[in-house]
Structures are given as structure tokens and as C-alpha cells.
Amino acid sequence: TQLLEQSPQFLSIQEGENLTVYCNSSSVFSSLQWYRQEPGEGPVLLVTVVTGGEVKKLKRLTFQFGDARKDSSLHITAAQPGDTGLYLCAGMNSGGSNYKLTFGKGTLLTVNP
Amino acid sequence: NAGVTQTPKFQVLKTGQSMTLQCAQDMNHEYMSWYRQDPGMGLRLIHYSVGAGITDQGEVPNGYNVSRSTTEDFPLRLLSAAPSQTSVYFCASSYSLSGWSYEQYFGPGTRLTVT
Numbered sequence: 001t002q003l004l005e006q007s008p009q010f011l012s013i014q015e016g017e018n019l020t021v022y023c024n025s026s027s028v029f030s031s032l033q034w035y036r037q038e039p040g041e042g043p044v045l046l047v048t049v050v051t052g053g054e055v056k057k058l059k060r061l062t063f064q065f066g067d068a069r070k071d072s073s074l075h076i077t078a079a080q081p082g083d084t085g086l087y088l089c090a091g092m093n094s095g096g097s098n099y100k101l102t103f104g105k106g107t108l109l110t111v112n113p
Numbered sequence: 114n115a116g117v118t119q120t121p122k123f124q125v126l127k128t129g130q131s132m133t134l135q136c137a138q139d140m141n142h143e144y145m146s147w148y149r150q151d152p153g154m155g156l157r158l159i160h161y162s163v164g165a166g167i168t169d170q171g172e173v174p175n176g177y178n179v180s181r182s183t184t185e186d187f188p189l190r191l192l193s194a195a196p197s198q199t200s201v202y203f204c205a206s207s208y209s210l211s212g213w214s215y216e217q218y219f220g221p222g223t224r225l226t227v228t
Contacts, residue, residue: 033217045216103155103157105153
């Protein structure tokens with residue numbers, strides 16, 4: 001079973017601060033996705049990274065896929081209360097036709113005004 | 114498009130009862146999945162389907178059955194509910210961007226309590 005470890009598990013910061021969330025594994029993934037989930041709702045896809053070393057930006061969010069495709073990070077610049085939520089990373093198994101995603105346990109972010 | 118819809122939104126069952134959680138999608142996605150989400154455990158895959166008539170087990174399939182008779186619908190059946198099945202259940206549908214990536218669209222979830 002491939003595991004994804006997310007850190008930190010909880011993060012509480014003030015509006016305007018920067019933060020980084022990490023997603024690490026000992027396994028190689030063919031692609032990695034980041035989702036955000038708000039209370040009472042299903043996760044919503046933010047980004048998919050496929051190539052080792054790839055960096056994608058979504059407004060104030062920057063996503064990076066590690067060179068070896070075993071880890072990823074999410075950096076938020078100047079966090080806002082609207083960024084509050086559970087951030088989940090999910091990896092797709094490398095090779096074959098395996099469709100299954102492996103999810104990390106998530107980072108619960110609270111941005112205080 | 115409604116996207117992925119799930120019913121009911123909330124459900125309380127007694128131990129031993131059976132029920133079906135409904136899931137439908139109107140995006141003509143080939144792939145569909147069921148997950149459960151428990152505190153501190155993240156999302157765990159129960160069953161998935163890669164097309165009508167094809168289903169397979171995920172990480173935690175025991176106590177659950179699925180079928181996929183149409184592209185749109187993917188119901189999840191609890192055969193004999195147990196307190197350990199108290200959880201939030203999410204259905205997701207997906208399409209393939211390429212052979213390496215399947216972006217998932219989640220429903221709003223069903224919160225199930227088994228007493």
C-alpha cells in the first residue's frame with residue numbers, strides 16, 4: 001500500500017502570513033493532485049502535477065512536484081480567511097492501468113482575520 | 114450540469130439494517146468511485162468502476178456492494194449496517210486527462226450514523 005504523509009496536520013495562522021504544506025511518500029507517483037475541502041462539502045480539485053520538478057501557480061497558491069515524483073508541496077502567499085479548509089493531496093499509482101488514488105490524511109488550515 | 118449528486122444527505126440506521134446510498138453523474142464520465150472519510154483517516158477507497166458493468170474493490174470493501182448498470186449511476190449498498198460504518202461517504206466521478214491523470218469530481222457526501 002502506497003502511503004502519503006501530509007504535514008503539518010493542523011495549521012492556524014493570521015491573515016497575510018505565508019505557509020507551506022507538505023506531502024511526502026517513499027513511493028513514486030505518476031501524478032499528484034491537490035484538493036481543498038470545506039466543511040460539509042466534498043473535496044474540490046485545485047491542481048494536478050504530472051512531471052517531476054513541475055511548478056504550477058493558481059493565484060496565490062504555488063504547487064510543486066518533487067524531481068523524483070515522491071513528494072509535493074503547496075505554498076500559499078498572503079493567506080486569506082477564504083483559504084481556510086482541509087487540504088488533501090492524492091497520488092496516482094505509477095505504471096500499469098491502475099486508476100486508484102491514494103489520499104493523504106490532510107492538513108486543516110485555519111486563517112484568522 | 115448538476116455534476117455529481119448523492120442522496121440522502123443524512124441517514125441514521127440501526128445495526129443490522131441495510132440501505133443503498135445513491136450516486137449519479139451527468140458528465141458522461143467513465144470512472145466512478147466511492148470513498149469514506151473518517152476523522153484522522155483521510156479518504157479511503159471502498160469500490161470503484163472503470164465503466165458500466167465493471168467494478169472492483171478498493172482499500173476497504175468489506176460490508177459494501179456496488180453495481181454499475183449505467184454510465185450515470187453507481188449505488189453503494191450496505192448489506193448489514195454496523196457501528197464501524199458510521200462515516201461520511203463521498204461518491205466521485207472522473208475522466209482521464211491522459212494515461213497518467215484522472216481528475217475526480219466529488220459529490221456533496223452522505224453522513225451516515227449507525228446506532
